[in-house]
Amino acid sequence: MFGAGPLLFALFARGERWLFPALWLWAGVCLLVLLTDRTFERRRLWSTRGLRRELRPMLARFAVLGLGITALVLAITPREAFGLPRRDPTLWAAIMVLYPLVSVYPQEVIFRAFFFHRYAGLLRGRWAMIGASAVAFGWAHIVFQNAVSIPMTLIGGALFSLTYERSRSVFAASVEHALYGCLVFTVGLGHYFYDGSARRDAPPAHVEVSDQ
Numbered sequence: 001m002f003g004a005g006p007l008l009f010a011l012f013a014r015g016e017r018w019l020f021p022a023l024w025l026w027a028g029v030c031l032l033v034l035l036t037d038r039t040f041e042r043r044r045l046w047s048t049r050g051l052r053r054e055l056r057p058m059l060a061r062f063a064v065l066g067l068g069i070t071a072l073v074l075a076i077t078p079r080e081a082f083g084l085p086r087r088d089p090t091l092w093a094a095i096m097v098l099y100p101l102v103s104v105y106p107q108e109v110i111f112r113a114f115f116f117h118r119y120a121g122l123l124r125g126r127w128a129m130i131g132a133s134a135v136a137f138g139w140a141h142i143v144f145q146n147a148v149s150i151p152m153t154l155i156g157g158a159l160f161s162l163t164y165e166r167s168r169s170v171f172a173a174s175v176e177h178a179l180y181g182c183l184v185f186t187v188g189l190g191h192y193f194y195d196g197s198a199r200r201d202a203p204p205a206h207v208e209v210s211d212q
Contacts, residue, residue: 001026002115002136010143019143019194020102027106030114041168045109050167051175058163058172062179080188083201093158095185100178108174111137111157121206130165134158141193150191156180 009022034040073081085092115133123129138154156177164173184190 002139006140006142008065010145023103023106027109028112034114034117035108037117040113044113044168045170047167047169048171051172054163054167054172055175058176058179061159062176062183064126066180066183069189070187073189077188083183084189092185094183095190097124099181099185100174104177104181105170105174107137108160108164108170108177111140112161112173113170116161116164126165130161133161133164137161144193146182146192148189152184152189152192153155 005026009018013022031045034045035042070081111133112193115136116129119129123132134154134157137157137160138150141149141153147201159180160173160177163176164170167173181193184193
């Protein structure tokens with residue numbers, strides 16, 4: 001599920017039309033397993049108490065890392081900075097609203113709630129579990145076939161796993177995940193996180209020459 005699955009999808013099932021159905025099916029299976037397991041605390045799926053406890057350090061981290069990511073984009077690829085909200089504000093607004101619901105929460109069910117519960121007996125140490133969850137989360141982004149998505153989501157996965165481990169709340173981890181995801185699509189890195197990103201990294205077929 002966490003090893004061969006993403007690799008097989010990247011090799012044989014590429015296509016934007018399959019990405020979300022595969023994610024929803026995966027999350028549905030994980031959710032079914034959790035809900036039929038009497039040892040799983042169901043309130044972890046919706047609890048807001050953990051979010052209230054972790055919100056302040058979460059926002060502090062986001063302020064520092066968010067500014068760093070934005071500054072990096074402005075320094076390295078200034079032409080692409082804030083490209084989506086400038087070119088298509090309607091699509092950008094739709095992503096800001098729908099992305100946390102249709103993408104973030106299903107991912108957190110899989111890589112936090114299910115992963116932590118399923119492998120608790122195998123990965124007994126706190127940091128072993130956080131690290132393994134982060135690696136699995138980063139590896140899953142091989143489906144986008146570029147050199148940016150995996151390291152970024154590896155770091156993000158470590159943050160979200162730490163938040164889940166401390167809050168015991170999928171909702172809390174989802175809020176943090178949504179903050180960084182929405183930032184990525186806003187500042188100009190979103191093309192690394194959809195199926196067309198592999199084609200985006202390909203060399204351009206032509207180079208436009210200015211009139212000057």
